[in-house]
Amino acid sequence: MDARPNGPTTSASDPLPREFYERDTVTVSRELLGQILVRTEAAGNTAGLIVETEAYLTDDPGSHASRGRTERNSPMFAGPGTIYVYQIYGIHFCLNIVTRPAGIAEAILIRAVEPVGGLQLMKQRRGRRELKELTSGPAKLTEAMSIDLSLNEGDITRPPLYVVAGAGTQGPVAVAPRIGLGADQGADLPLRFCLADSEYLSRPIPSALRGASRPRQ
């Protein structure tokens, strides 16, 4: 146990606290970049540096909650720090983290991470060796880190799935339209956040949005 005499007993490897998530969803989406997603389990631990997120907001036609509460999206209404895992196309899983207080359905989709721990395990689960193919997509990272519906409605502030402080955003952050949404789903809203220099993005940042902050290839 921690034996410090006074003050908060937090250290670099402690999960980020609930207060981190209980803020404006766009702010949290940006600030998750550069933090580390950790998955602990008996088979071994895996970890990834968060490099890409997307915000899904209230009255957002792209959100699963845009037409109200259903059995699937109910974790989105369950308060800050709630894990929302959904199955897409019946076969893949995507990881979201809820931000707003209970009753307000906003969440952040984790779209890509950079592998930083448990690489052997990730390669096994993904059936691939190339680092860039392990976690460069929302359903790739859940496969690599063994994230499925068993974690749905869980708590992102404690094991077996949580976030710890990483280096944060050191390089430029790119803001772009979200991926995979139709014209009637807010396809143009700038709610995708990326570490612009990362090699592990799910898709390239649109060239039109990549100017100023890019040093030069």
Added chain:
DNA sequence: CACTCGATGTTCT
């Protein structure tokens, strides 16, 4: 190398 297409199960749009 870029692009297209079909197939894969579950949920709700």
Added chain:
DNA sequence: GAACATCGAGTGG
């Protein structure tokens, strides 16, 4: 039928 995705096969520069 389409969806916040991925993979592999096929086609064409």
